[in-house]
């Protein structure tokens with residue numbers, strides 16, 4: 788039987804993350820181990836759950852940096868103060884940077900990166916303002932939160948008449964036939980996008 792006691796260390800910080808329920812931390816860790824990226828960018832960090840697990844993977848690799856962007860206390864909906872992310876990611880401060888700024892336009896700061904993770908309370912409108920600007924700058928994969936039908940049933944997507952991620956994704960793939968994608972379904976779901984050169 789597998790012993791999961793090593794996970795006890797991760798339960799202490801309050802993460803406020805929908806990724807926790809189905810242990811997506813293991814997915815983010817594995818992604819870093821498989822791809823061995825040098826530069827990872829995360830748009831939407833909140834208390835740092837996904838960043839923590841990516842940093843754990845980069846540390847095990849012995850190389851790689853993670854740049855995180857979030858509006859934290861300046862976000863008008865649901866987030867946490869940047870100080871909480873700093874506290875939760877303290878162990879990895881040599882390889883993780885935290886920048887408080889709007890994720891829209893962050894692409895201009897980079898020529899090329901290896902992996903991008905986008906988790907901005909994802910819906911079609913925000914993804915359209917982000918993904919097209921990164922698609923030619925990401926060498927390995929883009930990971931975005933969402934893509935399943937269950938994700939698009941989140942009450943705020945309907946209430947605020949947002950474009951479901953699944954619909955945005957279908958339109959995006961139609962416009963970019965050279966992009967492969969796969970969605971991992973357990974809630975909240977993640978979609979992996981990769982350019983097929």
Ligand SMILES: C[S@@+](CC[C@H](N)C(=O)[O-])C[C@H]1O[C@@H](n2cnc3c(N)ncnc32)[C@H](O)[C@@H]1O
Nearest residue numbers: 804831833836837857858862866889890906907
């Ligand atoms: C779902 S949370 C991120 C969760 C995190 N990745 C985790 O593993 O728990 C979404 C975050 O996106 C941030 N956010 C939303 N829109 C943003 C924008 N335009 N620019 C920067 N951050 C934004 C919010 O402040 C919030 O912290």
